[in-house]
Amino acid sequence: MGLKVSLVVSDLAGGGVVRAFLLGQVLKKLNYEVEVVGFNFGKELYAIPPTSMSVFSLPGSKYPELFKQIPLILKKIDGDIIYAVKPKPTSFGVALIKRLFKHRPLILDMDDWELSWYGGDEWKYEFSLKNLYRDIFKKDGLLKYADHPLYIKWTEKLVFQADAITIDTEFLKNRFGGIYLPNGKDTEMFDPHKYNPTISKERYHLSEYRILMFPGAPRPHKGVEDVLMALEKLNQPDLRLVIVGGSPYDDYDDKLMQQWGRWIIKLPRCSVETMPEVLAAADIVVVPQRDSLAARAQFPLKLTDGMAMAKPVLTTKVGDIPEILGGTGYLVEPNSPDQIAQQIEYIFHNLSAANEKGKQARERCITYYSVDSMSAVLSNLIASLQLK
Template sequence: MKKFSKISLLVSDLSSAAILRAYLIATALINLGYEVEIMGFLFGNNLYRNLPPDLKVYNFPGKNFPDFFGQLHEFLPKINGDIIYAIKPQVASFGVAIIKKIFSKKPLILDIDDWEMSWHGGDNWHYHPEPKQLLRDLLKPDGALRNPHHPLYVKWMEGLINQADAVTVHTKFLQQRFGGAFVPNGKDTSLFDPAQYDAESSRSRYGLSEYRILMFPGAPRPYKGLEDILTALDKINQPDLRLVIVGGSPYDDYDRQLQQQWGRWIIKLPKYPADVMPDLVAAAHIVVVPQRDTPETRAQFPLKLTDGMAMAKPVLSTRVGDIPEIVADTGYLVEPACPEQLAEKIQFIFNNLESANQQGIKARQRCVEHYSIEAMASTLKTVIAQL
């Protein structure tokens, strides 16, 4: 491992959540003693999240084809790590990394943290345009194929995965599909440490003291099953229950739709810095992750699970994808899209809160062992040793 000292992480779009995966991998690599830089293109207006100032992040303006090729002329010489680590099988990360590997002979690792094609229909997606449509997609200023993130290019990148010297994946679903080493996102369990927080004080701080709190610490989307939780609260119909949504959706007006129908059960809190999140999660009685069963969710590892597990909270989730394996016997699981089962389990947890909190303590132990930054670093050390 001495022959490698610096690692360049390439991110296809620094204005997307891909930067979070890059940050966690970077943190684990720094723990192993590597110098790390994060590099990528900015297709949106701002970084998805500002990372700590001591972490080097270089961004270049993201442009569509053919201007993207001009960007490469400036971008490629800046990649000077001993290892190239591409985040996502996208042209703007993995495609660039393959080109750099060809000319530099440096080893290339590809990280796959989501099944990108699942957002476009998965294996059923095909691109078979008529000749005129193909020309329009290629030549018009707003042509679909000018976008480097077009699913056609993602499909091509998936076909080139064997060009990587090593592959890391976020879930067992992705491992079965693409192979590679299983490296789930690690939680900073020294930051997310329940011993540093008092639940009652946290509830008081956020105006939640008079309620029994179900918390969803993330951005609502239809596939995340919040409608099922809210329907379950309708069924239970106990006035001191509340679903606390932290941060809200940056994508659309889905928050407003939920508020219109179920506003009496919802408390919406703003987005807080990452270092405040443990204090927020400490205020929860139960952390809920009611994921629905879709092609997209089967490939995902909801980070809200380890938020709750690390903070020793009872975690209520659904039997979708890797979730049963992640929480194992430390959480509470129901079938997806089943408000009746959610209602029963919510009442069961509150009726047996002491034993539920003991489950939460077991969940933290499991998180520290399997889903911490240290666990992540241990696997990455093995991956790099085999290059």
């Protein structure tokens, strides 16, 4: 085994851990020893780690208790290279502290614009003695929380302190600079030839349905409601939307079930090794992003899920999505259930052509969005750091 990389994650109960596990897969392919290190501000890990991935998780808390826990995390960040995932105080902030004492190369990865969740540049903290007292000293004061947007805003101003930055969208590149490192996929693991769709449908009790699959955690900006409205409009009893994993953040899944439960089948979350078998059961993979600031800054991981498995991908014209697909999927306008409904009908009426387009999507994924293509980028980046 070669040098060690410490991947520092802001919250192992948050979505950033999926990107961390992907980066870990790429680094292990390059023969680095990898350990994922981070706080866990929830009840469990957001995603099941790959079986070969070492993960150190420390329960997170609010300030000021968190200050006592930071030294414990710092001790675990012992890699020859520090790779912070997201410009947050509990990842990049902690990594900067570590570099003060151990002069190790520090890379920052950004797969979201974190402030976009709060309104972007429009967000401002109203400084006043009253607000500061309330937010610092009250029991549930907002500034006791590690991911308060004020702290994120401060941390984003420090991104230039990283020795290198990796990003996954043009939006982030234009805003922060950095090296483009897309959300790729292990196309050897995600290989449709290794799985039988009929057997997968039987295993997950989906045989009687035509399956649209959303292999992720629904959130309002991800547009799952638009697909459900499209299914309501089509009103065809053999159509179902399969949601894999669900959202760990709140009760959004329950709200979807209450309104559109007749169209939804929920499957439990699964490991990355199991996901290809689940995806094999899909007839169409849907990635219906809505046009929001957060969505424009993202590279949806679910795109390469569908592409790698040679599935017809139905998605929206948001952010980098049209460029990522490069004509190998089906695009509609965002927030357009009627267009989604039309495309669902079109795909099923022309399924042979749609599956052929899925094969083209897989070839594109292998060329541009595979773990191998990510490895080449990251290998060159790390080599340049070690030469300094």
